[in-house]
Amino acid sequence: MTIGLFDEADPRRGHVSTLEIIELGERLGFDSAWVRHRHLQYGISSPVAVLAAASQRTSRIELGTAVIPLGWENPLRLAEDLATVDVLSGGRLNPGVSVGPPMHYDQVKQALYPDTADAEDFGHDRVRRLLSFVRGEPVTDFRGTEGFEEFSDRVQPHSPGLARRLWYGGGSLGSARWAGEHGMNFLTSSVVKAEESEDFAEIQLSLIRIFRAHHPDGDQARVSQGLVVIPTDSATPEQRAKYEAYVRRRTPRTTTPQGPGRLMFAPDLIGTSAQIAEKLHAHAAFREVTEVAFALPFTFDHADYVQILTDIATKLGPELGWQPR
Known part of the structure; x- marks a missing residue:
């Protein structure tokens, strides 16, 4: 997972x-x-466009967004874009979305919604609409021929498998429950809300379990855990020093809930692949999932990402029982 700095x-x-x-x-x-x-x-402001380009440079790897904040989007237009990229990729798109007001909404609302800023609904209805459009439900009562043009009553192109690959990103118990009740996949990241505990792993485990308890697929419902891992197996001394300084700066925020939202941040995991694997095997939420998205640190250089990804694929992955495709 990358921010695309x-x-x-x-x-x-x-x-x-x-x-x-x-x-x-x-x-x-x-x-x-x-x-x-x-x-x-x-960072990436148009992930759908970036993944459209990526779809033409790759042939197998699945491509996801983590996550598109729907407060900035028109669900109908987004459904068209997502379906188009899914078709272009051969059915490899995994769109992740979230709800809530856009960040710094008071400063941006006049540019984003100049006529309807105070009337916009940033709740779950935006996700419901997106789900409906992606699933191919009608968006208009007109279908047929007008002159030389053919019109459809649903989003085109329609990509039949896309709806099953929609993900909801959430950090609260209510979000986890809602995603389960609506049959979506669930993205739980390195940021969660401290509602019943101040232990990150315990909080994340609760999110996973309440999601699956309310999902039609139960324990088989797809959950992806997001964490920052920085393996240092093949890192140079200079890279190790930079990575360790990065982790030191970020560690204080992981010790207690932050801000009025009581957000808990997961500690970054740094060390050899064997050391990181040991920490992950002891992580209560990691033991509950079969999918994990390792996030690349925001501010590193291209060569650092190459080293980290190579170590994950060749060393950390096998330590965790995973094998490259």
Whole structure:
């Protein structure tokens, strides 16, 4: 999973780097590659466009978004874009979405929704609409021929398997329950809400279990756990020093709930693959899942990502019982 960081003065270079990292992931045998979503920042603002490009550079690896904040989106238009990329990729798209008001909404609302800012609903209805459109339910009562043009009453193109690959990203018990009740897949990341505990692994385990308890597929319902891991097996001394400094800066926020939302952040896992594997095997939530998305640190260089991904595929993965495709 990558944020796709880029330099404002040379954005193409960062985007190409992201595409090259996804290509490397496929060569290394990873099952999937995920891109984060950032608005008005120096990270991927249009993941659907980036994954459309990635779909033409790869042939096997699944491509996901983690996550598209629906407060910025029109679900009907997004459904068209997602279906188009899924068709282009041969059915490899895994769209992850979330709800809630856009970040810094008071500052951006006049640009985003100049006429309806105070009337917009940023709740689950946006997800329901997206699900409906992706599933191929009618969006209009008109279907037929007008002049020389044919019109459909549902989103086109329609990609039949896409709805089963929609993911909901959530960090609260209510979000986990809602995703289960609506038959979605569930993304639980390195940020959760401290509602019943202040132990990250315990919180994440509760999210997974309440999701599956309310999902039609029960214990077979798909959950992907998101964590930051930084294996150092083949890192240079300079890389190790940089990685350790990065983790030191981020560790204080993992000790107690942060802000009014009482957010808990997972500690970054750094060390040799054997050391990281030992920590993961002891992680209560990790033991509950069969899928995990390892997030690349935000601010590292391309060469660092190559080293980290190579170590994950060739050393950490096998330590965890995974084999490259």
